[in-house]
Amino acid sequence: MSSILITRPEHDDTTYYLSHWSKEIIALADQKGIHIFDLNREKAVKLEVESRLKKSYPNLVILNGHGNDTTVTGHKNEPLISVGENESLLKSRIVYAISCKSAKVLGPKSIDAGALSYTGYDDDFIFMYDPNKISKPCSDETAKLFLSHSQRFTESLIKGNTVKESFSRSKNILRENLMKSLSSDSKDNALTRYLWWDLTHFVSHGDLNAAIS
Amino acid sequence: MKEHISEDLKELVIVRLETLPSDRKVSIGAYGEFDKEELIQHVKKGDEIGSKIVEVELEFLRALKEGIVA
Numbered sequence: 001m002s003s004i005l006i007t008r009p010e011h012d013d014t015t016y017y018l019s020h021w022s023k024e025i026i027a028l029a030d031q032k033g034i035h036i037f038d039l040n041r042e043k044a045v046k047l048e049v050e051s052r053l054k055k056s057y058p059n060l061v062i063l064n065g066h067g068n069d070t071t072v073t074g075h076k077n078e079p080l081i082s083v084g085e086n087e088s089l090l091k092s093r094i095v096y097a098i099s100c101k102s103a104k105v106l107g108p109k110s111i112d113a114g115a116l117s118y119t120g121y122d123d124d125f126i127f128m129y130d131p132n133k134i135s136k137p138c139s140d141e142t143a144k145l146f147l148s149h150s151q152r153f154t155e156s157l158i159k160g161n162t163v164k165e166s167f168s169r170s171k172n173i174l175r176e177n178l179m180k181s182l183s184s185d186s187k188d189n190a191l192t193r194y195l196w197w198d199l200t201h202f203v204s205h206g207d208l209n210a211a212i213s
Numbered sequence: 214m215k216e217h218i219s220e221d222l223k224e225l226v227i228v229r230l231e232t233l234p235s236d237r238k239v240s241i242g243a244y245g246e247f248d249k250e251e252l253i254q255h256v257k258k259g260d261e262i263g264s265k266i267v268e269v270e271l272e273f274l275r276a277l278k279e280g281i282v283a
Contacts, residue, residue, distance in 0.1 A: 014242070067242070099242070127240050128239050130237055196272070197273065
């Protein structure tokens with residue numbers, strides 16, 4: 001039976017948005033009968049992540065949080081997975097990190113350590129949002145331009161598509177949002193630079209034919 | 214991008230940042246969340262965050278020039 005591990009810290013605006021935009025993914029997995037290990041807020045810490053990875057063998061690991069070249073962090077920026085420390089725990093897993101830069105070094109190192117695939121961003125992940133929508137992040141149309149592709153990527157994986165198919169669909173969403181923004185006369189036009197940045201730095205490593213099943 | 218940012222380049226980026234909506238914020242990963250005025254201040258200071266903002270602008274302008282985005 002498939003299972004998913006997801007980390008959802010919520011200690012600042014960025015992580016709060018990423019966490020709430022993951023809720024539909026959790027609901028979809030639930031509908032599909034896929035067990036979810038949801039490490040939300042103070043549960044998104046290294047001890048919990050390592051314990052789940054060692055004992056529960058999730059097929060898909062979704063890491064929401066901050067990061068750098070070598071690390072993805074969780075609650076209050078505690079490092080969860082770091083190069084040279086515990087990336088081997090991602091062995092045989094499909095990994096998606098919605099965090100800055102981790103696909104630059106941690107991604108390839110995870111593949112070296114046996115992860116099936118690692119998708120994420122090889123530089124900073126940038127998004128715009130409407131602070132007036134902070135209480136309802138999923139209704140924020142500005143944030144949607146930046147986060148809908150990410151949601152689509154994991155939805156596609158949960159539906160059994162390969163990383164390659166999911167990544168391609170996800171990139172197309174981001175590209176469509178970019179073109180929509182670029183051709184807009186509204187203030188969305190000014191957001192294009194950041195959509196372009198994310199599109200350029202969204203990458204996938206490893207076996208792109210991998211799928212959760 | 215760690216090299217010194219010229220005053221001309223800062224001016225160009227600031228003019229472009231002025232087109233951002235004032236009622237939105239930008240999340241730049243671990244650097245944090247910034248409104249338009251805060252972005253402009255970082256560019257003026259030429260600090261690490263300002264350098265990142267300049268890098269993003271230049272990458273986009275380059276893509277426009279090369280016809281990748283159009």
